[in-house]
Amino acid sequence: MSMFGAVGFSLTTKSRHLLLRSLQRKGCAARCISTTPFPEFDDLVDIKTHEDLHKFSLEQPDTFWSRLARSRLTWNKDFSTVSKCDFKTGQLEWFVEGTLNASVNCVDRHLKERGDQVALIWERDEPGTHVYLTYKELSEMVGRIGNLLRNSGVKAGDRVAIYLPKTPMAIATMLACARIGAIHSVVFAGFSADALAGRIQDAEAQTVVTANQTVRGGRIIELKQTVDAAVSKCPGVKQVLVYNRTETKVPMGKLDIDMVEAMAHESPDCPVEERNSEDTLFMLYTSGSTGKPKGITHSTAGYLLYTNVTFKHAFDYNPGEIFGCVADIGWITGHSYALYGPLSNGGTTLLFESTPLYPDPGRYWEMVERLKLDHIYLAPTSLRMLLKAGDEYVKKYDRSSLRKLGCVGEPLNSEAWEWYYNVVGEKRCDIIDTWWQTETGGICISPRPSEPGAEIRPGMPMRPMLGIDLALVDTQGAEVTGEDCEGALCIRRPWPGIARTIHGDHQRYFETYFKPMPGMYYTGDGAHRHKGGYYQITGRMDDVLNVSGHRLGTAEIEDVMDDHIDVAESAVVGFPHEIKGEGIYAYVVLKDTRTLGKKEIETQLRAGIKKRIGNLAQPDMILFTPGLPRTRSGKIMRRILRKVASDKPDELGDISTLSEPEVVDYIVKKHEQLR
Numbered sequence: 149m150s151m152f153g154a155v156g157f158s159l160t161t162k163s164r165h166l167l168l169r170s171l172q173r174k175g176c177a178a179r180c181i182s183t184t185p186f187p188e189f190d191d192l193v194d195i196k197t198h199e200d201l202h203k204f205s206l207e208q209p210d211t212f213w214s215r216l217a218r219s220r221l222t223w224n225k226d227f228s229t230v231s232k233c234d235f236k237t238g239q240l241e242w243f244v245e246g247t248l249n250a251s252v253n254c255v256d257r258h259l260k261e262r263g264d265q266v267a268l269i270w271e272r273d274e275p276g277t278h279v280y281l282t283y284k285e286l287s288e289m290v291g292r293i294g295n296l297l298r299n300s301g302v303k304a305g306d307r308v309a310i311y312l313p314k315t316p317m318a319i320a321t322m323l324a325c326a327r328i329g330a331i332h333s334v335v336f337a338g339f340s341a342d343a344l345a346g347r348i349q350d351a352e353a354q355t356v357v358t359a360n361q362t363v364r365g366g367r368i369i370e371l372k373q374t375v376d377a378a379v380s381k382c383p384g385v386k387q388v389l390v391y392n393r394t395e396t397k398v399p400m401g402k403l404d405i406d407m408v409e410a411m412a413h414e415s416p417d418c419p420v421e422e423r424n425s426e427d428t429l430f431m432l433y434t435s436g437s438t439g440k441p442k443g444i445t446h447s448t449a450g451y452l453l454y455t456n457v458t459f460k461h462a463f464d465y466n467p468g469e470i471f472g473c474v475a476d477i478g479w480i481t482g483h484s485y486a487l488y489g490p491l492s493n494g495g496t497t498l499l500f501e502s503t504p505l506y507p508d509p510g511r512y513w514e515m516v517e518r519l520k521l522d523h524i525y526l527a528p529t530s531l532r533m534l535l536k537a538g539d540e541y542v543k544k545y546d547r548s549s550l551r552k553l554g555c556v557g558e559p560l561n562s563e564a565w566e567w568y569y570n571v572v573g574e575k576r577c578d579i580i581d582t583w584w585q586t587e588t589g590g591i592c593i594s595p596r597p598s599e600p601g602a603e604i605r606p607g608m609p610m611r612p613m614l615g616i617d618l619a620l621v622d623t624q625g626a627e628v629t630g631e632d633c634e635g636a637l638c639i640r641r642p643w644p645g646i647a648r649t650i651h652g653d654h655q656r657y658f659e660t661y662f663k664p665m666p667g668m669y670y671t672g673d674g675a676h677r678h679k680g681g682y683y684q685i686t687g688r689m690d691d692v693l694n695v696s697g698h699r700l701g702t703a704e705i706e707d708v709m710d711d712h713i714d715v716a717e718s719a720v721v722g723f724p725h726e727i728k729g730e731g732i733y734a735y736v737v738l739k740d741t742r743t744l745g746k747k748e749i750e751t752q753l754r755a756g757i758k759k760r761i762g763n764l765a766q767p768d769m770i771l772f773t774p775g776l777p778r779t780r781s782g783k784i785m786r787r788i789l790r791k792v793a794s795d796k797p798d799e800l801g802d803i804s805t806l807s808e809p810e811v812v813d814y815i816v817k818k819h820e821q822l823r
C-alpha cells in the first residue's frame with residue numbers, strides 16, 4: 149500500500165471518485181433548507197426577522213450567545229459564565245470554565261452521522277486531479293498526525309509553525325494541533341525565509357511542518373529550501389516534519405522527519421486534550437502600522453462559535469452543500485471559512501491549491517462545473533483580473549450549481565460587483581460582500597442573505613452581523629450619529645470571536661485596538677453609513693496597505709529599504725491600482741555617500757524585499773528623490789506622497805507650510821516621467 153494510502157488518501161482514480169461522489173450525493177439528499185434558520189430562538193415570539201434577532205443579540209447578549217454556544221458546540225464541561233469582558237481594560241473572556249476541543253467539534257462529532265460524507269475536496273494545482281476526503285478519512289489523518297506530534301514531544305500550549313500549501317495535510321495538521329492542545333501558527337507559504345524565521349522566533353515554535361516542494365500555477369516552489377534557510381536562524385527548532393507533496397526527493401537533515409512515513413507508524417486514534425474555552429486555539433501573524441508583524445491570538449470556544457455561526461448565517465449554508473473558499477490557509481479567511489466554519493458545521497469544504505489564472509482564466513468556473521460548488525468565496529482582486537480576460541472564460545462552463553457568491557478582503561468596486569452578479573451568477577445568486585479582519589475572527593458585516601427578500605445593495609457589506617454593534621467616530625473621538633455620514637469604524641461591544649491578544653505583547657494589543665476610542669474596538673478602517681443604516685467600507689485609515697487583499701504594513705517595507713547601506717530614508721504609500729486594489733509606491737532618498745548607481749540600488753532593494761518579506765511586498769514603483777516633503781516639525785507628509793502616487797498632483801492643497809516645498813515639484817515631475 150502506498151504511504152498515501154496508509155494515511156487515507158491517494159490520487160483520485162475514477163472508481164474512487166465515483167464512489168465518493170455518490171457518498172456525497174447521499175449527504176446532499178439529506179439537504180434540508182431549514183425554514184427556521186435559528187431554531188435556538190424559536191420560543192421567542194417577538195423574533196420574526198433577522199433585524200429582530202440582531203436587536204435581541206444586542207439587548208441580551210449573554211442569552212443570545214449562550215444558547216448558540218450550547219446548541220452549536222459540543223462541550224466536555226458546560227461553562228459557568230457567558231462573558232466577562234471590558235473594552236476599557238482589554239479583558240475578554242467568553243464561556244468561562246467551559247471545556248471542549250476544536251478537533252472534536254470539527255471532526256469526531258460528525259463521524260456517526262456523516263463519516264462517509266466528503267469533508268474536504270482538494271482541488272490540486274494540477275487541473276482535473278481533485279481528491280475527495282471523507283470525515284472518516286480526515287479523522288484518521290488528524291489522529292495519526294496528533295500522535296506523531298505528541299510522540300515527538302509537542303505538548304499542550306506549544307506552538308507549531310505550519311508552512312504548507314493548501315492541502316488536506318495542512319488542514320489535518322491544524323486540527324491535529326487543536327486535538328493535542330498545541331497552538332498552530334500557519335505562515336503563508338509565499339513568505340520568504342527571513343519572514344518565516346521571524347515568525348518562528350517570535351512564536352518560539354520548536355516544531356515546523358512543511359512540504360518538500362509545492363506546485364502553484366504549474367511552477368515548482370522549493371518550500372523545504374526556504375524552511376532550511378529559516379530554520380538555520382532558529383536554534384530553538386527541534387524538528388521539521390516534511391510532507392512530500394511531489395515525487396522529488398529533497399535533502400533531509402538531522403532535524404527532518406518524513407511525515408507520511410512517520411504517520412504510517414502511528415495509531416489513527418489520538419486521545420483528545422480537553423481545552424478551556426479561553427485556551428489559545430491558534431495564532432496568525434498579520435501586518436500592522438509598525439514594522440513588526442503581530443501574532444494575533446484566537447481563543448478556542450469563542451472563535452469556534454463565532455466562525456460556526458457566521459459561516460452558517462452569512463452564507464446561508466445548508467447541509468450537503470459544497471463551500472468553496474479559495475483563500476489560502478495562510479490567511480485568516482482560510483482558517484475561518486475553509487476550515488473551522490465549514491467543518492464545525494459538518495460541511496464540505498474546498499481546498500483550492502492553484503491560482504485563478506492557471507491553466508487559463510477559466511479555472512474557477514471550470515472547477516465550479518466539475519465539482520458542482522454551491523458557494524464560492526473569493527477576493528475582489530481576482531474578479532478584477534478575471535473580468536479583464538473576458539466573459540467567454542466564464543460562459544463556457546456550467547455554473548448552475550452556484551447559489552451564493554461571496555467576497556472579502558477589500559472593497560468590491562461596482563464594476564466587479566456587476567460582473568460577479570450578472571456574468572458569473574447570471575443574476576441568480578446573491579452577492580455576499582463580507583467585511584472583517586484577522587482580529588475579528590469572523591465576518592462582522594455582511595448582507596445576511598438567509599432572510600427571505602432581504603435587499604442586497606451593490607458595493608457594500610451592509611448589515612452588522614448578529615451580536616455586532618457598529619459605531620462611527622470622528623477625528624475628535626465623538627460618535628457620528630444619523631445616516632449618510634462617515635467616520636472611523638468601531639465596534640461598541642465584545643463578541644466571542646474577537647482576538648484575545650498579540651502573542652507576547654498584550655500592551656501593544658491594548659494600545660492598537662482599545663486605546664484610540666476608549667470603550668470600543670477600533671478597526672483601523674473608515675466607513676460610510678448609508679440610508680437604512682447600511683455600511684460601506686471606505687478603506688484603511690492607518691499605514692496599512694491592502695494589496696490584492698493582502699495586508700502589508702508600509703513600515704515593514706520601509707524597514708527593509710532603510711537597511712540598505714546607500715538609503716538615507718524611505719516612505720511607502722498605497723495608490724489605487726486597477727487590479728490589485730492598492731499598489732505599492734516607494735519614495736527613496738539616497739545618501740550622498742552612495743557608491744552604486746540607482747539601477748543597481750533598485751535591483752538590490754527589490755532583492756532585499758523578496759528576501760526579507762516575499763514578492764507580495766514588491767513595490768509597483770520606486771522613485772528616487774533628494775528629499776521627502778515634511779512639515780516644519782519634521783513629519784513626513786504622506787498625504788502628499790499619496791496624491792502624487794495616485795496621479796492627482798492638482799489636489800495637493802496648500803504646500804506652503806512644508807519645510808522644503810521644492811521637493812514636491814521634483815517628485816511630481818519625476819512621477820510623470822516614470823509613469
Ligand code: WTA
Nearest residue numbers: 556557558559581582583584585586685699
Ligand atoms: C479590508 C481579511 C472592504 C479592511 C478577512 C480590513 C475589506 C482588512 C473587506 C482586514 C470588505 C476586509 N470591504 N474592505 N468586504 N473585508 N477588508 O486582516 O481594510 O487580512 O481592515 O482580514 O481588509 O484584512 P485581513
